[in-house]
Amino acid sequence: MHDMSNELTTLPKATKKKKSSTVIEVDDIGFSYDHGKTETLKGISMTVPKNQVTALIGPSGCGKSTLLRCLNRMNDLIDTAKITRGAIRILGQDIHAADVDAIELRKQVGMVFQKYNPFPKSIYDNVAYGLRIQGVKKKSVLDEAVERSLKSAALWDEAKDRLKDSALGLSGGQQQRLCIARTIAVRPKVILMDEPCSALDPIATAKVEELMLELRRDFTIVIVTHSMQQASRISDNTAFFYLGELIEYGPTTQIFTNPSVKQTEDYISGRFG
Amino acid sequence: MTASENPFKAKRSWTQFRGKLGVGTFGAATYFILFCAVLIFGQIAYKGLPTFFKSEAPYVNTEFFTSNPEILRVWHDAEGNKFSMPDKDFDIWREKNPDAVILDPHALNYSAGGIAGPLVGTALLVFFCMIIALSIGISAAIYLSEYCGKGRIMSLIRLSILNLAGVPSIVFALFGWGIFCHAAPVIVDHVDERSLFAFSIGSSYLSFQGWGTSLLAGSCTLAIMVLPVIITACEESLRAVPGGFREASFALGSSQWQTIRKAVLPYALPGILTATVLGITRVAGETAPIMLTATSTDKTDMPMQALQNEGVWAFFTQSVQALPFHIYTLAKLPDDPLSKPMQNGATFAFLLLVMGFAFISIVLRNRVRKKLKW
Ligand SMILES: Nc1ncnc2c1ncn2[C@@H]1O[C@H](COP(=O)(O)OP(=O)(O)OP(=O)(O)O)[C@@H](O)[C@H]1O
Ligand SMILES: [Mg+2]
Numbered sequence: 001m002h003d004m005s006n007e008l009t010t011l012p013k014a015t016k017k018k019k020s021s022t023v024i025e026v027d028d029i030g031f032s033y034d035h036g037k038t039e040t041l042k043g044i045s046m047t048v049p050k051n052q053v054t055a056l057i058g059p060s061g062c063g064k065s066t067l068l069r070c071l072n073r074m075n076d077l078i079d080t081a082k083i084t085r086g087a088i089r090i091l092g093q094d095i096h097a098a099d100v101d102a103i104e105l106r107k108q109v110g111m112v113f114q115k116y117n118p119f120p121k122s123i124y125d126n127v128a129y130g131l132r133i134q135g136v137k138k139k140s141v142l143d144e145a146v147e148r149s150l151k152s153a154a155l156w157d158e159a160k161d162r163l164k165d166s167a168l169g170l171s172g173g174q175q176q177r178l179c180i181a182r183t184i185a186v187r188p189k190v191i192l193m194d195e196p197c198s199a200l201d202p203i204a205t206a207k208v209e210e211l212m213l214e215l216r217r218d219f220t221i222v223i224v225t226h227s228m229q230q231a232s233r234i235s236d237n238t239a240f241f242y243l244g245e246l247i248e249y250g251p252t253t254q255i256f257t258n259p260s261v262k263q264t265e266d267y268i269s270g271r272f273g
Numbered sequence: 274m275t276a277s278e279n280p281f282k283a284k285r286s287w288t289q290f291r292g293k294l295g296v297g298t299f300g301a302a303t304y305f306i307l308f309c310a311v312l313i314f315g316q317i318a319y320k321g322l323p324t325f326f327k328s329e330a331p332y333v334n335t336e337f338f339t340s341n342p343e344i345l346r347v348w349h350d351a352e353g354n355k356f357s358m359p360d361k362d363f364d365i366w367r368e369k370n371p372d373a374v375i376l377d378p379h380a381l382n383y384s385a386g387g388i389a390g391p392l393v394g395t396a397l398l399v400f401f402c403m404i405i406a407l408s409i410g411i412s413a414a415i416y417l418s419e420y421c422g423k424g425r426i427m428s429l430i431r432l433s434i435l436n437l438a439g440v441p442s443i444v445f446a447l448f449g450w451g452i453f454c455h456a457a458p459v460i461v462d463h464v465d466e467r468s469l470f471a472f473s474i475g476s477s478y479l480s481f482q483g484w485g486t487s488l489l490a491g492s493c494t495l496a497i498m499v500l501p502v503i504i505t506a507c508e509e510s511l512r513a514v515p516g517g518f519r520e521a522s523f524a525l526g527s528s529q530w531q532t533i534r535k536a537v538l539p540y541a542l543p544g545i546l547t548a549t550v551l552g553i554t555r556v557a558g559e560t561a562p563i564m565l566t567a568t569s570t571d572k573t574d575m576p577m578q579a580l581q582n583e584g585v586w587a588f589f590t591q592s593v594q595a596l597p598f599h600i601y602t603l604a605k606l607p608d609d610p611l612s613k614p615m616q617n618g619a620t621f622a623f624l625l626l627v628m629g630f631a632f633i634s635i636v637l638r639n640r641v642r643k644k645l646k647w
Binding site (some may be wrong): 072074075079103104106107110111113115117118119120129130132133134177182183186 | 519527
């Protein structure tokens with residue numbers, strides 16, 4: 001871990017600080033899985049800037065996935081889950097407001113899961129799924145969207161001759177990129193990724209990471225990762241969580257080279273967690 | 274190291290012996306069941322097959338499958354030659370041979386003709402029963418597995434459904450007889466005196482007088498009887514669909530219903546078809562419920578005639594013949610060798626019908642399964 005700072009300086013990431021507007025604003029959010037008896041998230045506040053990659057790191061069970069799933073209200077599906085305090089604003093809108101439809105929210109805030117989970121359908125049908133849900137039927141529109149999404153997900157060359165084949169015939173890394181293609185096909189503003197590379201080998205991981213740096217131009221990305229190297233390679237900002245609290249949040253270079261909190265430093269250098 | 278020091282040398286022990294004994298017992302039990310099944314099936318086939326064929330061209334006894342049960346007339350002449358003939362042929366024969374001597378004539382019920390009516394009746398009962406049971410059962414299973422939570426009331430409901438599966442069929446039969454035959458609502462012009470109560474709607478009445486002994490009452494009774502099996506099996510197969518599909522679908526902006534329809538139901542289909550097989554095999558063989566609610570012994574015309582002559586409602590409220598009940602009737606006939614071919618043929622045809630239903634569903638399921646793999 002010692003040569004990490006060296007490695008960092010050679011990376012081609014967010015060196016020039018472009019001024020960026022805020023897309024997600026998390027304001028003192030508290031979250032509970034058991035009707036509010038115990039809080040899993042204990043008052044998190046942070047902002048996610050537009051067209052950047054923001055990494056959430058921290059030891060297992062600290063609530064990274066929970067926070068991520070709050071952002072597109074996936075936790076609504078758990079009956080005992082409850083937001084205990086605070087608010088989340090995305091594109092300026094409080095996502096828990098009465099007139100917000102979680103379905104519409106999820107069209108704007110897409111999600112890629114840790115375990116790649118393509119549907120047992122063809123590659124084409126997987127990518128077209130979201131658009132078909134929205135009622136798009138025209139073949140030319142779907143064709144165009146499938147091609148565009150697969151190209152953005154760097155999967156087009158590998159998949160273009162087998163669009164009608166089952167998605168399950170793809171390799172793990174290809175399947176994860178397919179899931180990313182499926183997510184970007186509906187043109188969300190934000191893509192949430194929960195450990196997207198944890199089931200992938202180093203080569204597939206490198207491809208997905210490269211892809212994220214590409215996607216940053218069009219999307220705002222929030223990623224949960226357990227790999228310090230990955231966070232430092234691809235993210236512009238890093239948030240360190242511990243036991244449901246946000247310990248430190250700032251530009252990745254600063255968090256990794258000069259963290260202001262001792263816990264962060266210990267975690268990053270591998271002394272705990 | 275030398276061979277004599279084999280560290281993996283087998284030890285003869287009591288445990289090993291017990292293991293072998295266990296495997297032997299399980300194997301013996303399995304083969305015993307197989308033996309019984311082959312014996313039963315072989316016996317039925319051996320006795321029943323001859324009824325399917327005849328000695329002259331075209332060798333297949335088509336009449337057996339295309340005509341209704343008939344009376345067989347039996348007699349002998351002065352020389353002691355035995356004669357037997359279906360009722361409808363007898364009159365023609367009598368006209369042609371007006372002087373024939375007929376001694377000791379008697380009639381054997383159901384011992385001539387075929388099983389067309391019961392065959393069609395059973396097929397109709399099973400078909401409509403499964404339509405009713407699957408539409409209610411799948412809806413209930415979707416509700417149980419996708420919409421409702423895991424609360425105490427819900428587990429009570431699940432437990433009740435499971436327990437219903439063990440209720441004897443005669444109980445369902447009596448229930449169906451009470452509800453569908455005698456209390457279900459119908460729209461009529463003139464209220465029957467057996468009606469429980471009736472209101473007038475416009476010029477007609479909605480009368481709770483039941484559907485009588487009918488195809489509809491029988492199908493509904495059978496449907497209620499298999500519902501527990503169908504609901505439980507469908508719920509299991511819905512739950513077996515990986516949660517990742519649901520999450521992925523929701524994350525792409527689907528509503529709950531879209532998710533169920535596009536990301537859950539298609540993948541639960543093999544399981545649902547298995548449930549259908551289970552249901553069909555249970556329903557097709559039931560005798561008690563249809564005896565009380567659907568069949569009558571004096572029914573002789575084919576079900577389709579009512580549809581052509583009197584319309585859809587008459588079709589559903591007519592009584593039907595059914596194979597299991599027909600076999601029951603045949604079995605209770607006075608013992609006569611001339612009645613045997615019909616008995617054996619009907620039994621074998623029934624077995625084939627049930628196996629055919631199951632076979633179609635299994636083929637369907639395997640084809641669906643092959644298409645969907647994860
Ligand atoms: N569906 C759930 N119901 C109840 N508790 C849950 C649920 N999901 C997570 N938790 C609990 O909430 C806490 C935070 O979980 P979360 O999944 O957010 O952690 P995480 O930081 O993503 O961990 P990991 O790095 O292992 O994925 C954990 O203590 C976990 O046990
Ligand atoms: Mg997690």
